[in-house]
Amino acid sequence: MELLTGKSEKQLVHLKPADVYSPEAAAKVIETDEKVFRHNVSLTYEQWLDYPDGRKACFEIRKVPYYDRVGKRHGLMGFGRDITERKRYQDALERASRDKTTFISTISHELRTPLNGIVGLSRILLDTELTAEQEKYLKTIHVSAVTLGNIFNDIIDMDKMERRKVQLDNQPVDFTSFLADLENLSALQAQQKGLRFNLEPTLPLPHQVITDGTRLRQILWNLISNAVKFTQQGQVTVRVPLR
Structure with missing residues (x-):
């Protein structure tokens, strides 16, 4: 606590949350304390806190009711660990996932219309009079366009499965x-x-x-x-x- 607050253990005695933390962090401390007292249960949550030098860190905090030997509640105990690196890694993964989804949606939207046109028109042309060589080339175009469209669908479905949004x-x-x-x-x-x-x-x-x-x-x-x-x-x- 001394590293986080810049105050010694003796200096922290009798201080209120507002005397130690920022207004937002102090409000969160009071809110979670009240939940532990009101419901008489343990509580785990994440909270961003500021070091004295201005650095921000995310902590996983656990609060539990504190009882004496005869079962009388005297208060609560809190434990915290710095999970800043893990949190930043998770945030980076989420941003990358959102960017990937946006990219896939954009590519799919921009390419699907012209691709459908190629599939449809090539199918129509295959029913017209063609030389053997023209028919061969047109069949290649048609099958390739359908295959490409199916690849797009596979990519979109894989993205949806990762986000558990396949319906x-x-x-x-x-x-x-x-x-x-x-x-x-x-x-x-x-x-x-x-x-x-x-x-x-x-x-x-x-x-x-x-x-x-x-x-x-x-x-x-x-x-x-x-x-x-x-x-x-x-x-x-x-x-x-x-x-």
Whole structure:
């Protein structure tokens, strides 16, 4: 206490918190003392205090009721430890996390619109008359754009998971169209590697399902992409059973 207050133990006797600490710190001392006395419980909290030389330090303080041998309460005892470095490290991590989230959100917002345009227009162009070479190039553009969009979604979800803010958006999904889109895109990717892609649904399948369509598509696309990546020849097959 002498290092923190600049006063000896004898000088501290009979002094009030306002005689030792700043008004804000003194108010916190009084508030926590009253909580310990009122509820008769121990209390742990953090508080920034000033050294006599002007340095600021964060302390983890614990206060407990003090009793004599017969159980009569005489006051309270307080213990403190300097956690300034730990606190600054935690604050730095929180700032870095906020900056990362802001960066990811900005990049996602700025790139998603043009990327969606590339995906949509390339899909439309694939239904027009093209030479074999043009079709090859356009398929590469389309699959690459979809893959890049999925990478963005993965990064955003990883950031949300770190902040424990992942929420599923379960909505009615046209399952027939969902599977058709997945089959078309996966077939394009497989063709680029000289592979075949087969989607084998077990009929009849429901026309509509309740799910988070975006994340389900994201998961399946990642699985299929890995299957194509590590398959050297032949085909990749996805079976869709009704259970």
